[in-house]
Amino acid sequence: MKATRTEKSNWQKIRKLFNDLHLWFGLISGIVVFVVCLTGTVYVYNTEIREAAAPQYYQVASAGKQKINTDSLLRISKDNIKGKVVGIKIPFDQERTVAILYNKPKKDFEGKESSAKDNGPSISVDKKSGEGKANDKLADSKKEEPKKEAGRKPRANQMMVNPYTGELIGDVGEIKNGTNDMMQVMFGLHRWLLLNEIKEPIFDGIENRKLGSWITGTATLLFLLGVISGMIIWFPNKLRGWKNGLSIKWSGNWKRINHDIHNTLGFYSCIILFLMSVTGPFWSFDWYRTGWQKTWGTYEASSEKKEEKTKLVSIYPITGKRVMTIDETLIAINKVLPYDGDVTINFPKDSTGTISVLKNKVGFFAPSAGDKLTLDQYTGEILEKEIFVEKTFSQRASASVKALHIGDIYGPFTKIIYFISCLIATSLPVTGVFIWINKMKKKPKRK
Template sequence: MQPKESSAWKSIRNIFDQIHLYAGLISGLVVVAVCFSGTIYVYNTEIREMMDSELYFVEETGERMSADELKSSLEKSSGSNVVGLMWNEESDRSVQFTLKKEGEEGRGSTFYVNPYSAEILGNSSDKTSTAEFMGYMFSLHRWLLLDRIETPILESMGNRDLGRFINGVATLLFLLGLITGIVIWVPNKVKNWKQGLKIKWLGNWKRVNHDLHNSLAFYALIFLFIMSATGPFWSYGWYREGWQKTWDTYQEPSPKVENAGNPKSEPVTEMIEAVESSHAVLSLEDIFAKTNAELPYAGNIRVSLPSKASDPVSVSKYRTGFFARAGSDQLKLSSVDLSVTEANLFSDLPFRQQVGRSVKSLHVGDIFGQFSKFLWFVACLIATSLPITGTLIWWNKRKKKPSKKKPKQTRVAQMA
């Protein structure tokens, strides 16, 4: 027998029930769309590699060319400068080089390159069918596909901003639903917690649906909370700033420096630009050696080469493996002797800053490599189902008709 609820708790529970119900009903369709696309996008990288394998995988033929040999070959054949690369040590993998022509605006173009032949396998901006599909999934997840509509829906904001706003509202309502749901669940189930975590598969479909909604939500609660708490980071500026200040990662926007009206500064600026206009000549193999000496663990290395000889080389190293921790280690290397001028190691950060800088990894689930990705994938599936099972629970209760109690007959009336 379950203990009787006090009248005060019944009133409070009723309030939470109503909040939980309407938060779910209002956000339901958006949550299904966002969580369904998120479920697929958890494995964005893996899907792209599987479907467009010719870009990511190569046949081992002899020895791999060195990074410097590949750089020289690519610059000679394309007439562009290598400004960055992503180096993968696995023998059956391609590597990525970013090339940019002299005077070209933007970041340049990134190419997948066969490390055995220097053959360009493709461009990262090429619209393959897989890239197109994943682009739609990303658009659905972030902007509800409203960015695909050319005609503005509202005059006050663009379609992308509108999609971002609606997404944020639905995510916050989903978060509210999680909080109210656990408040409703705990007092009822805490003394019979084993029963509350089971699904009675032999019951009728209404009972199974009810158990699926309650039990699966409880099992996935932590992951759902993390996903919904980080989601509005990309919807609202005030939420993003609040997150950064909470986790001690906020930086004030740098003020604009204007030299107008100061004629003495102009010749100095021109002289500095004249001295620094030449590209730095650096050995990529030496950069890799220095990086691996400073960061002795298995991982992929991303290098950004400076456009000016006096600027440092920017290097990031990402751990690889099934339980690989997210958060890259970053180095600044002198372009003169490759000495470390600045080191930003993720493990050296305070815990608050580690959390704050991991907002994307926390949201998409790669905080601990493939292990956490799988957990987030399952949690996203559950999140997709919750508005559906919750709506069915509400509909079944709504269809119930109050039973008409027959008036009790007295014993004398019965004997008459």
Template sequence: MSTRKSTAWKSIRNIFDQIHLYAGLISGLVVIAVCFSGTIYVYNTEIREFMDSELYFVEETGARKSADELKDFLEQSEASNVVGVMWNEEADRSVQFTLKQEGEEGRGTTYYVNPYSGAILGNTSDKTQTAEFMGYMFSLHRWLLLDRIETPILESMGNRDLGRFINGVATLLFLLGVITGIVIWVPNKVKSWKQGLKVKWSANWKRINHDLHNTLAFYSLIFLFIMGATGPFWSYSWYREGWQKTWDIYQEPVAKSEAPGGRGGEGKGGEGRGNGKNAEAEVAATAPAVLSLEDVFTATNAELPYEGNIRVSLPSKASDPVSVSKYRTGFFARSGSDQLTLSSADLSVTEANLFSDLPWRQQVGRSVKSLHVGDIFGQFSKFLWFVACLIATSLPITGTLIWWNKRKKKPAKKKPMQTKVAEMA
């Protein structure tokens, strides 16, 4: 009976070996490019802050100016409206204000400001060499740099979509390689598991390469699985929808409704004009909101009494609410932000979406980006993801070498009988 089981397992394992092999060989080059760029991009924020430190760090000189003083100064000097603020409470850090001109499309321009002097340190419109480099790393990681090619490669889809598709296929094959690797490794090493957890450095290079592939993959297994399982979220809409439904965060797309005040609401004969008081009320409702940022911070900290950075999105209309997000800081800080909606009239909390109040499934579902890039638990998890991504970059290389070394070599040609006799003599 045991012989039959052993034979059956060898057949099953051979199938998984082949799947593992060809999944790795097919996706190898793409996985190397994606994982290499991902290894660098794990520390995207830290690299930018180190290389362009003049934008992010300031000297503590006296008292900080208030957020409202800085806001008024920026709006006057740049002739634009502040639409967002990222307020950092750390003494040696700059603060960020996002400004948009009237009628400007897009997200606007973010300015880095010294909170002590009010000096503008730079803005996102001025691309530094670091920003350019990290942009290339992001493009390589997401679209394999195909978005940088102006001429369409295929008529059926754009270059960015093509890069996203190839990336998704390679990531799914990588995930398949991780799963089959588990099936191959565990039953084979269960009896001699200690040997499977170390590298025999005294052996020849082929054995060392084999041990590096198996051992490093085992130690980083859970991180490789998470990266592989979250990666296709940005490649395929069906995968993204499946993820959202699995973790109970899916919401049906909302159809765009007609803008208020359009032609559909106008009556004949001037019925839609209204009287003077109504017109004044409408103008007041659509005017930009005038709010105290310091009061917004006070209301936020009263509701969320912990240390963290605050991001404020100011409404474009006086009647619209204020959106606030607060992010925890620290070495083990979790990534999920707490979100508040404040009334623009009195800054009372009208809605609070706290990350800790969400069910566990929804916390996982909403953390897909943090799970992928590794900042789910601050700098602690970032380092683990960095090491795991570095290992993932090496796996296609060590795996290919294992396959190359195991190839059947052609048998040496037999020497003629006369030659053998002569050699014996």
């Protein structure tokens, strides 16, 4: 009995220590975590909300109509687009619009559009990104980040086109409505607590955007520690206590219900909350991002990044062989990637450039990460391929940091799970504060 009592006593001490840590982690970060989680809950469905607010840009009626040949559609659209066409996004859904990717003309120092000669379509795929659909969807919300992050190439504009009529619907980056403004505010709150909107620096030498990022990043780290400590103190002393930790006693008083909501819902969502919080500081701290990449063995020093890799080139058409059409390119793609999916084709820069392709599966359980191909523009030969499932676990984990954070891992299925988990995460600071207040009100027991 002595040993049992000693073990129990030690466990109680450990549990009390983590309980105190859990309390202080929550109290320090509570308000910021509440704001970050609330805005994150809304932002899970950022793309869907934006599309619902401007359906004419994304949806078309297909009943009884025949699609225009893709090459003809591109040729018609190119004549009416002010800029350099660099690629095309072809959706699998027959009732979705086609997106023509293009770069707007650069303006000179006098504000006039430069008359640079169009040497053919061009765009490059970020080879270090494995985010698949997550990357594509970010193009729809490029206005959310006024400044381009270091090391990131500027994204192409997207002109939406009706594939049945050839009508140019408009550039999604130029959509102006209340929904887009609201989602921009949600993003600013989530990332920087809207400190990026304040022009004058709050602290000398520190950009407000960076300050906001540090605050949210620190709060997220404290939330991560809170999730870990919460899981430790969740484990009961006795076996019969497991049942209490897995259900909510709705017949109890409000204090008991509040405690059970915090305890039980926190347990059921702990894995998702851990994934969200462990990936969140990736965008706040350089040291955290570097540590993440080193952990998964994908870190490259700045000197290594500067070293150019062997550039893939297409066979120069000495015999006068013509460049492949888009339809021929699709046939070549589907031979290697024979599944239903959305296809993004990035055109070659010049006569020796290659075609870069990204294909994403579609469906309720479709993974967000896409497969990439590099093709010879004349022969269709596959010069390089990056199949996501064939990568090592560390490569997939490192490349999926954004998908893990926003819930776009396996399409709509994981989005629903993340949405519910975000709601729970939003409630945790509130229910936690009530638990703390109730404990403070307790009278000391008589000896």
